[in-house]
Amino acid sequence: MGTLASRELELIRSQFAFSLRDRIVTNNAASTQPPLAVLELLRDLSETYENVHRGQSDASIRTTEMFEASFDTIAAWINAPSRRTLSMHRSTTEAINAVMYSLLADFRDGDNVVTTLMEHNSDYVPWHAMCREILPRFGRHVEVRLARFDHESGELDLAHLAELVDARTKLVCCTGGSNFLGTKPPLDQVRAIADAGGYVQPDGRVGALLLVDAAQRFASSRVDVQEMEADFVAFSFHKLLAPFGVGVLYAREDLRETLPPFLYGGDMIAEGQVFPDRVEYNDLPWKFSAGTPNILGVIASAQTLRLIVDLVGADPTRAWFRTDDPLEPGAVDAAMAIVAGHAASLTRQAMEGLSTIAGLRIHGASVGEDRTPLVAFTVEGRSPFAIAHALNAQGVESRAGCHCATLAHHDLGLEPAASCRVSFTVYNTPEEVDRVVAAVRRAVDAPHDFSSAGTPSTSADRTTTPSGRATAVAPSRFGRV
Numbered sequence: 001m002g003t004l005a006s007r008e009l010e011l012i013r014s015q016f017a018f019s020l021r022d023r024i025v026t027n028n029a030a031s032t033q034p035p036l037a038v039l040e041l042l043r044d045l046s047e048t049y050e051n052v053h054r055g056q057s058d059a060s061i062r063t064t065e066m067f068e069a070s071f072d073t074i075a076a077w078i079n080a081p082s083r084r085t086l087s088m089h090r091s092t093t094e095a096i097n098a099v100m101y102s103l104l105a106d107f108r109d110g111d112n113v114v115t116t117l118m119e120h121n122s123d124y125v126p127w128h129a130m131c132r133e134i135l136p137r138f139g140r141h142v143e144v145r146l147a148r149f150d151h152e153s154g155e156l157d158l159a160h161l162a163e164l165v166d167a168r169t170k171l172v173c174c175t176g177g178s179n180f181l182g183t184k185p186p187l188d189q190v191r192a193i194a195d196a197g198g199y200v201q202p203d204g205r206v207g208a209l210l211l212v213d214a215a216q217r218f219a220s221s222r223v224d225v226q227e228m229e230a231d232f233v234a235f236s237f238h239k240l241l242a243p244f245g246v247g248v249l250y251a252r253e254d255l256r257e258t259l260p261p262f263l264y265g266g267d268m269i270a271e272g273q274v275f276p277d278r279v280e281y282n283d284l285p286w287k288f289s290a291g292t293p294n295i296l297g298v299i300a301s302a303q304t305l306r307l308i309v310d311l312v313g314a315d316p317t318r319a320w321f322r323t324d325d326p327l328e329p330g331a332v333d334a335a336m337a338i339v340a341g342h343a344a345s346l347t348r349q350a351m352e353g354l355s356t357i358a359g360l361r362i363h364g365a366s367v368g369e370d371r372t373p374l375v376a377f378t379v380e381g382r383s384p385f386a387i388a389h390a391l392n393a394q395g396v397e398s399r400a401g402c403h404c405a406t407l408a409h410h411d412l413g414l415e416p417a418a419s420c421r422v423s424f425t426v427y428n429t430p431e432e433v434d435r436v437v438a439a440v441r442r443a444v445d446a447p448h449d450f451s452s453a454g455t456p457s458t459s460a461d462r463t464t465t466p467s468g469r470a471t472a473v474a475p476s477r478f479g480r481v
């Protein structure tokens, strides 16, 4: 895995507006910060943009080209066979709901869905709602089953998963990486268990469908959907440097051909093929693109991927940002190896530092495991919320709560169902990790210093920074300013 020298890191950080403010951003598992070059791109696009597939102007044609090319970039990034396998959504959550609504009518009375106690609520609540609230209204009873995890190691209990999957398991849903425990379940084994169940799908295929919630995995490592052999993979870009608002669902092309869309309306129908008694759908991928999409968000997200290759210096021979050149797998591999290696090294450092604090318990996968780059912890007798406020008072942006991994917090018996979490990405530094560990130590050792927690008590009150300051950032190396 690649690493980043401090000079490279400085250069990377100079491309982010937040780095000029006294912010230690360690809530990256929720959302990352956007690079200046992407914000500049959005500003430039705002002068020339138009709707896609809905106009004959040069502006509309060019915007359509960029929008469609974005699908190719995203497909290349995850090694999907083509853009035909992709649909764009608002978030990972919406992408998973899209699977639920597309499969809804296919579930038969007596079927079941198997998911895990490690899931984000986005990969549990839709299945709960489908089984408990939606399908019963149609007289169909489908069960949702939850596989356990090991409370010490955070590992998915594969034996329990295998017990739960049977010939009526239509779908297995599994996280690609836990946003609380850090664990990355062995997806090849999960795939094998899903196949072994023996469910007969409507197209005659035998085995459960596999949905992977790759929200965290995508943000911190190379995701190769073909290698994963998943039927559905969901993720979102706001966890990998892009602005908010775009999630992706990859689905096997033959499923895309046969499954009904999640949303119905304009642009998802074949040109002119709407009649009082009959509607024909558009070709893939547009069958799954009803209504005006988040055009700028999709273009910016795809361009952010290209920028990552440039930012981390993964391909010194050329610049990828602001081009539509076909992305080479080697460039993606190299870029994400650097991102993953850097984040893993910071995570290791944080875990080693935090584990020396008396009474502090780190949840989930241990140091050295291939884990998502986050550390969630609780401290005996201390509120995680008070710790997070105390960290904020010291300039460290963490997150306390259940991180939407509510089932896992309950399963561990945490009362309240909460932990404090710090999480890292490509722009974090080893010095920041040292400051995080020192801040946690102070918050634990001297909690009374932060008893008015919630309002910053140090001179570094970040909110007073002049709002225009971000414009003072060094001109972007990446594209026209």
Ligand SMILES: Cc1ncc(COP(=O)(O)O)c(C=O)c1O
Pocket (backbone or CB within 6 Å): 029, 030, 090, 091, 092, 093, 094, 120, 122, 123, 175, 177, 178, 179, 213, 214, 215, 216, 235, 236, 247
């Ligand atoms: C594992 C996991 N799944 C799903 C989500 C939901 O992602 P989104 O906010 O894009 O819906 C998150 C967000 O934290 C996550 O960590």
